[in-house]
Amino acid sequence: MSAYRMISIPDAQDIVLTHTQTLGAVTVGLSGALGRVLAEDVRAPDSLPPFPASIKDGYAVVATDGAGEYLVIGESRAGQLDNVPVRPGTVAYITTGAPVPEGADAVVQVEDTERLPSGPDGEHRVHIKKAAKFGQDIRPVGSDIAEGDIVLKAGELVGVAEIGILATVGAVHLKVHSTPKVGVLSTGDEVVDPSTLPLGPGQIRDANRAMLLAAAARAGAEVVDLGVARDTEGHLEGCLATAIERGLDVLVTSGGVSMGDRDLIKPLLERQGTIHFGRVRMKPGKPLTFATLTLQEQGGRKMLIFGLPGNPVSSFVCFNLVVLPALRKMAGWASPELRRVAARLTSDLKLDPERPEYHRATLQWSLVPAGTRTSATSATAASSDDSTSPSGPQPQPQPLGACELWAISTGNQISSRLLSARSANALLEIPSASGILPAGSLVSALLIDDLGGMPVPPGGVATTPGF
Ligand SMILES: Nc1nc2c(c(=O)[nH]1)N[C@H]1C(S)=C(S)[C@@H](COP(=O)(O)OP(=O)(O)OC[C@H]3O[C@@H](n4cnc5c(N)ncnc54)[C@H](O)[C@@H]3O)O[C@H]1N2
Numbered sequence: 084m085s086a087y088r089m090i091s092i093p094d095a096q097d098i099v100l101t102h103t104q105t106l107g108a109v110t111v112g113l114s115g116a117l118g119r120v121l122a123e124d125v126r127a128p129d130s131l132p133p134f135p136a137s138i139k140d141g142y143a144v145v146a147t148d149g150a151g152e153y154l155v156i157g158e159s160r161a162g163q164l165d166n167v168p169v170r171p172g173t174v175a176y177i178t179t180g181a182p183v184p185e186g187a188d189a190v191v192q193v194e195d196t197e198r199l200p201s202g203p204d205g206e207h208r209v210h211i212k213k214a215a216k217f218g219q220d221i222r223p224v225g226s227d228i229a230e231g232d233i234v235l236k237a238g239e240l241v242g243v244a245e246i247g248i249l250a251t252v253g254a255v256h257l258k259v260h261s262t263p264k265v266g267v268l269s270t271g272d273e274v275v276d277p278s279t280l281p282l283g284p285g286q287i288r289d290a291n292r293a294m295l296l297a298a299a300a301r302a303g304a305e306v307v308d309l310g311v312a313r314d315t316e317g318h319l320e321g322c323l324a325t326a327i328e329r330g331l332d333v334l335v336t337s338g339g340v341s342m343g344d345r346d347l348i349k350p351l352l353e354r355q356g357t358i359h360f361g362r363v364r365m366k367p368g369k370p371l372t373f374a375t376l377t378l379q380e381q382g383g384r385k386m387l388i389f390g391l392p393g394n395p396v397s398s399f400v401c402f403n404l405v406v407l408p409a410l411r412k413m414a415g416w417a418s419p420e421l422r423r424v425a426a427r428l429t430s431d432l433k434l435d436p437e438r439p440e441y442h443r444a445t446l447q448w449s450l451v452p453a454g455t456r457t458s459a460t461s462a463t464a465a466s467s468d469d470s471t472s473p474s475g476p477q478p479q480p481q482p483l484g485a486c487e488l489w490a491i492s493t494g495n496q497i498s499s500r501l502l503s504a505r506s507a508n509a510l511l512e513i514p515s516a517s518g519i520l521p522a523g524s525l526v527s528a529l530l531i532d533d534l535g536g537m538p539v540p541p542g543g544v545a546t547t548p549g550f
């Protein structure tokens with residue numbers, strides 16, 4: 084009988100986030116800001132465009148002049164202009180993005196003009212064929228960004244477009260939240276380096292360390308590979324001491340948290356820190372353990388320790404559900420939880436009467452044609468339980484109907500089978516109950532990957548008319 088009370092998943096997540104502090108701010112250069120959370124508002128020091136700018140290649144004119152033949156008194160090109168004012172009865176050649184010369188109040192695109200032969204004195208003349216409206220094809224000063232505008236707020240995540248926005252406003256030194264330093268340690272005498280070939284008796288290759296290092300790195304963390312701890316108290320203690328010395332914010336271990344006599348993680352954490360929970364009602368991941376260590380010798384700072392179960396899928400699921408939100412909170416995310424969407428099952432799922440299950444699935448967007456009711460039968464017909472060839476409901480021709488996400492199971496969900504996480508972009512939240520959840524049922528799905536890479540259904544996704 085375990086000494087640890089079994090707690091619910093939301094309680095476990097709350098406990099973790101309560102013990103997680105958002106890290107302070109550091110200054111980084113523009114290219115270092117990608118994926119980071121801003122720690123201060125960013126304002127525009129000047130307007131964009133900084134001058135009235137032409138939207139077209141053409142002629143800068145005085146709108147009230149109307150159509151007719153005009154003298155071209157100069158030109159304004161992006162980056163250089165003649166500084167000759169445009170007076171009524173004259174025009175200036177202008178290129179896209181160039182400053183509209185003083186006196187001009189409209190631009191006529193080159194397609195609505197005809198260049199006339201130069202006169203004997205070499206003067207350029209042009210026939211403006213269409214009268215312009217005041218302000219036509221001119222971007223006024225500050226029409227894209229006004230001076231003093233807050234272009235990005237503290238708490239915003241910097242993505243690719245945000246890098247462009249920051250560059251536009253000249254923000255090349257940025258205050259962003261620090262990202263956590265995360266160490267990953269595997270445990271177990273049977274666990275050997277991935278390069279081992281052939282395997283010795285009883286050995287298995289270390290899948291968790293590489294996977295969890297990758298997961299932490301993708302979450303933006305600075306990662307530290309702590310290797311593999313042998314199943315002895317002494318070696319494990321030594322590994323923990325190294326983790327402390329390395330100044331980690333977070334230590335993630337895998338294995339050694341269950342009920343075996345060589346499952347040494349919980350006893351170690353009990354001796355050196357505080358265990359906040361040691362069992363969670365979830366499948367997979369039941370022995371998930373969370374502890375904090377107060378490091379007196381480092382100013383009393385706290386290190387978070389996640390003892391993930393050794394089964395690779397359990398590690399994968401627990402990382403996503405509890406470690407990732409903690410890393411996000413540390414890095415400044417205001418809402419660090421995984422995002423939920425609704426999806427329909429493409430196949431029946433067997434329910435677990437004891438534990439709610441996080442069923443790995445690949446979400447795929449598809450159309451339900453107008454007038455077609457989603458039913459268990461139609462969904463089952465298109466379902467696949469085979470992780471090697473995910474396929475969903477066939478796309479239907481127009482008209483457009485409801486847009487739905489379909490959840491395609493990755494197959495056998497045993498927690499040793501990491502192939503059940505292959506191509507998974509969601510964890511389906513399947514409540515604990517007896518019996519079968521039929522295909523076509525609507526379930527909630529936690530996103531664990533970018534939906535931009537979701538599979539395209541056989542035959543492609545029907546397009547919107549006009550695209
Ligand atoms: N008597 C009980 N036994 C078990 C229980 C229980 O409640 N009572 N819970 C089971 C559940 S659920 C899980 S999950 C596992 C978790 O066990 P541990 O965290 O102690 O993990 P290990 O025993 O060290 O390893 C489990 C499994 O995973 C393999 N493994 C470990 N590390 C790695 C690695 N880095 N890469 C790849 N594979 C790894 C290991 O060889 C084992 O096969 O406990 C159940 N037992």
Ligand code: MOO
Pocket residue numbers: 365366367368369370392394397498499
């Ligand atoms: O909870 Mo364990 O992670 O089922 O295999």
